Amino acid sequence: MRPLFSIRSDIVRHFSSAIRPFFNSAEKLFREIMKPHLTFEECASLYANTNTKSMSLATLMITLCSKHKRSEVERRKYIDELKNIIHHFDEGSATIRTIDIAISTLVHEEGYDEVVTLVRKLGNSSLASLKSFRLDQILKVLSSYPNDFELDIAKHIFSVLLERKQVSLYAYNYYAQCLFKYNFEEGMTLLHEMNAQKIKIFDNLFISSLTFSLKKNKQKESRMICSMIEHSKTTNKVLLTTMVNFYNKCEDYDKAIEITRNVSSDGLDTTSYNCLIQSYIGKSDLNRAIEMLAEMQQQNISPDSATFTIILTACADSKNYEQGLKVL
Missing domain, CATH: 1.25.40.10 (Tetratricopeptide repeat domain)
Structure with missing residues (x-):
């Protein structure tokens, strides 16, 4: 079993770049966690008495809950705290590293509404600074939101990935789902492109594209999609x-x-x-x-x-x- 100090050191290294730019209260908590005999209860007490709550501290407490195997109720408390912080978040009040960790945590916890809220508040430059796999995760979340505002964000993210030449299989599929929810024609164009380039099309994208095609009574397009599905040899019952x-x-x-x-x-x-x-x-x-x-x-x-x-x-x-x- 790893020493507790070693575990704490890992946590500190993981979050240090996100925490250091914050207020004195965050610095205090950062220093306290480094103490080898600090219990989770002491960490929680320090957090509770910190004047300024931040995304970095909330995500840190969520991680500590997992590391210390705390109850789900206790863990949910800090997740709710993180969600509340995000609803009052202003761009510039957190580092890209902090934003990256917050999005990762929220996606893991299926806090999709908060991911969308956070992404809406970020400028294009901040979004473009996130890692490619994090952008993939955001596209996955946005594929559940059909509004034109979310589609604009999805288009920007996809263009960033194209510019980086780091468009993953997941990014293609999630972005196509975004398109089908709001712009059927563009969705079909991308689907044909994926098919022509032999990019694997996920069953969920096939379901979305065929469902929207049927809703719009597009028989020709529906037959094309069905042909692609047959060639994919899927066994998906739905x-x-x-x-x-x-x-x-x-x-x-x-x-x-x-x-x-x-x-x-x-x-x-x-x-x-x-x-x-x-x-x-x-x-x-x-x-x-x-x-x-x-x-x-x-x-x-x-x-x-x-x-x-x-x-x-x-x-x-x-x-x-x-x-x-x-x-x-």
């Missing part, structure tokens, strides 16, 4: 189900059936079978649809209310009441 739903809506039932039947039986679930049943009903093949219900049960996949609704509605529409009663 993605495959979305594709099958698309082909069902286009009344291309054979294609929908082909996609579903190419999936191994252990890769199918209730939703997948419901889509497959809908495909056979679309082809006016009620008998085959009912066979799929039996196949589900053989595979120990439980039908749900939607399964029976689809089949019984088809039986009623075709006036095939006898088969409907058998299903019941």
Whole structure:
């Protein structure tokens, strides 16, 4: 087991560049942590009595909580403190190192609202000073925020990464998701570029692009995306189900059936079978649809209310009441 002093030394080295520029209270806490016999309670007391709370001190306390294996309740207290500090943050009151650590902590804690708040307050020069992998993390967060303001930030970050020639696989995918949420055409352009350059497209990006394409009733683009998905040989159930739903809506039932039947039986679930049943009903093949219900049960996949609704509605529409009663 490593000596406590060694652990503290690591913490101090990690945060020293962020803490040193701050006020006397921060300097005092910095010096106190270096004392070999200081307990966590003493650190917490010093923090509580510090006149000026800062991002660096809050992130330091969060790290100390982890190092000292403190309770989640105690740790959350300092996370909430960090979030509160960020909402009152002014650019220039913290070093780039401090901002970098704060973003890392917030992303880890899924404090995405605070990441966006912090990023909004940073100027382009401050953003451009952050490390590339931190910019990747910010793009990931921004991909959940469809507003045009966040899109402008995402565009700036992506341009910085392009200029550095450090656009990662993640940056491409997260940025494309940002585009699809607000500018479908630009999203499609980037998706085609990624496909042409053989840049791996994540399932989440495929889901986003296909979902937005369907919402905008872009059948041509939807078919292009589906073609890319098929070539990716994904096994993502949500993605495959979305594709099958698309082909069902286009009344291309054979294609929908082909996609579903190419999936191994252990890769199918209730939703997948419901889509497959809908495909056979679309082809006016009620008998085959009912066979799929039996196949589900053989595979120990439980039908749900939607399964029976689809089949019984088809039986009623075709006036095939006898088969409907058998299903019941």
